[in-house]
Amino acid sequence: MPAPDFYPDRQNPLFTRLFQSLSYPLAWWKYQMRLRISIEDVAKLKVLRGDRVILMPNHPTFDDPIVLFLLSTRAGELFHFLSAYANFKGLQTKLMQYLGTYSIKRGVGDRTSIAYTLKLLETHARCRLVIFPEGGCSFQNDTVMTFRPGAVQLAMQAMARIIKKTKTVPNFYLLPVSVKYYYTRPMNWAIEQSLIGLETALNITPPDLNFYPRLRGIGEAVSRQFEQEYFGHELEGSLNDRIAQIRAQMLTICEQEIGLEPMPSLPLRERVYRVQAIVEEQENPSPEHRRIYRGTVRLLNFDSLYDGYVAAVPTPERFLDTLTRLEREVFNIDKPKPKGDRFAYVKVGDPINLADYLADYQRDRTATIDHLTATMQGIVQQNVDQISAQLHQSA
Template identity: 45%
Template sequence: MKPRSQPFYPAQINLPLLRGLQQIAPWIVRLYYRLELVISSDPRVQLETLKGRSCLLVCNHPTFDDPKAVFLLSSLLQEPFYYLTAHEPFRGWQGWLYQRLGAYSIRRGLADRDSIAYTLNLLQQPKTKLVIFPEGGCSFQNDTVMPFRSGAVQMALQAISRKMKQGEAAPDLCIVPISLKYRYTGKMAPVIHQTLRQLEQALRISSEGDVYERLRRVGAVVIDCCEQEANLMPVPGADWNQRIARLKAEVLDRCEQQLEITSATTEPDRERVYRILNTLEAHHNTLMADGADALDVMFRAGRRVLNFDAIYDGYVAAKPTPERFLDTLIRLEREVFGIDQPAPKGHRQAFLRIGEPVNLKDYYAAYRADRTSTVNQLTRQLQQTVQQNLDILTEATSRGISW
């Protein structure tokens, strides 16, 4: 892997290109990505009320297709959105297109000053709509939310503070919680069986039992292989959750020691992984001198932790829906076949529920009195709202589950 060609990629919106793609996006996304958007707003929120307003849109991040779903929302509003996007995809023609559609980069796990400064400037502009996924990465979970990072709320309140210091009145800046959930529209049993067979053949294990027994057997073999690769001896009586937690902790500790990185004990695993991957990339040439094999091992180890970051035993058993089966199977495919983004498993509806906007102007006095407490409180509130609306979507869509 080569170092990135530049540290920061700003948005460079091309309005004619953007408008044209907004017009044809529903057909492209439906045909190529097998996806259609279904808006399901809070009854107190009318889609039209968001038009022409400065908004920070915070959304859960269950799949790699979430930016496409949000782009379809921008098409409905007929407004340009800005998107805070991971740094990795910006090289080449894809990155060029992302910039013209409003995306700009952030190097996750680092204090990316260029990206932060750019974000603060955007949030001070009138009628700006900025999309941030505050879970910090793709969760691969269709109906549960990972803990939100506080950076989105922090930057939004800081933008208001800067406007106030310039002698202006406190501006209206709304944070809009968005809940995104997917539902397969076809019968997915054949796809689940086919995916299981491919994994079983690759791992050379039997296909006996029902689909859940087979899924657990595949998962057990993958965990065994991961432990063997990490030279970890099995712990008698340990369940899957304990084994996965031990594996992630060991992998992160080893990589950080080898790269001489120090992390806080309370820091989320994702942030530690991003710092490891950024360090590997920044010092690529030096580390190559120590051996490409060792470098590849660390890259794979970091990606593995991200892949299993939010997985836990019982995820499928708690709600054995086609979506949860395929959430887990996609993770296993990524691990066994080394596929970063497996192809869509079937046609899906992306249910997008818009929650009631929170005007940060109303919280500015509390922010001045106690910044940390106010930011944390608002972050928890937004996470809870996204999860509550996700639960509403789950209840509504569960009546139409098709196997």
Template identity: 50%
Template sequence: MSDARFIPPQLNPLFTRLIQSIFYLVAYFGYKIKFVIDDRDVAQLKAISHQRVVYLPNHSNLDDGLVVFLLSARLGQLFHYIVAYEAFAGLIGKLMPMVGVYSIRRGVGDRYSIKQTLQILQQPESKLVIFPEGGCSYQNDTVIPFRTGAIELSFKAMEKLIKQEADIPDFYLVPVSLKYTYPQATDAKIAESLGGLEAALSIQPVKEDFYLRLRAISAQVLANLEAEYNVTLDLTDWNQRIEYLRKHLLDYCEEKLDITPATELPNRERIYKVQAILRSLDNTTAKQSQINYEHLYQTTVRLLNFDAIYDGYVADNPTPERFFATLDRLEREVFNIDRPKPKGLRQAVVKTATPINLKKYYQNINSDSSRQQVINNLTQEIQQQVQAYLN
């Protein structure tokens, strides 16, 4: 299996065990993360340690991969992980395959990644992590719709195993909730982040109320984006403005690349397709087509950053966690950065639902239509269980 656009796993058990042994300290001092999981959840996962398991966590933060790696260390197990191709950059990107990470190109049918996934899922006692949201939501306690791909691939792997073994094997799916909390005092950090954004946007804070200051910053960012993309609306409802802006930016990207809009797909899938096409262009092609590559790509980054945001997210439940999730998004936009600095020590709280044995479902499938219905129902059930624990 060789392709310049696919990075296979090169799991080195000795190296991975070494990294696991020190990673609690790395996470705590380097990323301000303290890993938290209940002993009952650990016991529940260790009870299926000799089975094939697919872990399905929500994806609210760019540090989620670190947290799942901490879970593997807590269990004393070796995991494989599917990660977006563009994440394999720098020294860390070169080390990632050695701990079981391999790539997937979003927005295209990545047959190399799919083939690798099926091979891993057929291995005895395999453990694989797939983020079913398909990308980062940037919201600490809500999920975006789960995709069906993880469960579809699990069923395909089971079919291959049945042909080899003439028996239906045990095969587990584990819904995983990842949630970050800030146990220490946070007002100073909120004030610091608000002040930095206000200075960058030339906003003079007129009130001490954090929420009103956050709204003023958000209003300026929204107005700046509308001005940059020549959007003129006579609307006072922020959610209508946000939704229109999202549509306008996505239409702009697809029009520039001459892509027929696949309106039946979620916006996120359409954005990934745009990014995939942009990455396939060389400088000559981009210049000949008069494509402003940098601006188009920045537009897709903005679309993903604000994909799940809505007016009222903080007001509905003004916790420090929701403040910080929103401030992180605004800092990404205003300062053009990928990973804002952690705003204090975070507890990464991991909760797992009861493992689901696919064997029980597979026995009741008697047609392609019933199989798809089972996959859809399971996807929805897992999403609901993850959201329930986040609540």
């Protein structure tokens, strides 16, 4: 039986509440993760209990939806989640739906999912909807990627519908949520083991025992492999210049092989999602299509990577962010296991009421959406930085 084009939310409140009651021990057991959030931050969500809220968190790891589910448990609320269509696989599909998750196909303008979102926001006066506006994992614990405007756009469209139907302007909030992971113990052993594994796989002799030169040596080796694969020779220039050239070449080849006209004006992730959407439409993808899809996954793995991320602030978290990416590439692992017990720190920013921006939206929709999107991104990054500063002071 072919897979459906859309997976709706089939949230069962009783089942979700039961799962919430088990969520804290399950998160620690399976994901080695414990939530840390202040009473004041939880209150920012609770005070909006009677109104519609779209939560907009950063997305540094695949575990972030678990963190947001833990937040729903802590707040005593039921959340809905918008998730990439590709995540609905196997046995976890039903579980995701029963817990309030529905799908969206990225890169194709998923009209069914958009219509479903608008109806959900319009008909549920107390809706809490989680949308990750980066559009995918950044794989970086301290860096927030550019927010896509879709979340704000959907919220504004839903509010316009509500106003047309009820003749009143509702309170409708955007809530910035910042997620930052912090290992609970020294991670030198985990870093050492990861370095050794990668050096062995790449046949590298470490230059010395210091972590950073070894990490950079692995990064250079992986870059050279990409260069040989996609250019047939090693590139010149700085590592960041070479990474940029590799990304551009990989994306161009993926588009050409799938028969897509390149659109340089689009962000890289949007172009990648266009390619992935075409492959995902294939009922029985050919080996060639699977190879192309694998290329896009590799590309997204290094989308926000840059030389200097670890050197700027050489924390265990930044080391392991980068090592995890390299393990995903070298060992072809989609989701490496957690490296150790972590605290997931969550900070909730001050909510933004879209009702305050209605006049601006009616005057200039695009400018208002862009402004609100950039504002949300700035708040999330600022609060990630604040969590990092507080952790550094207490260390």
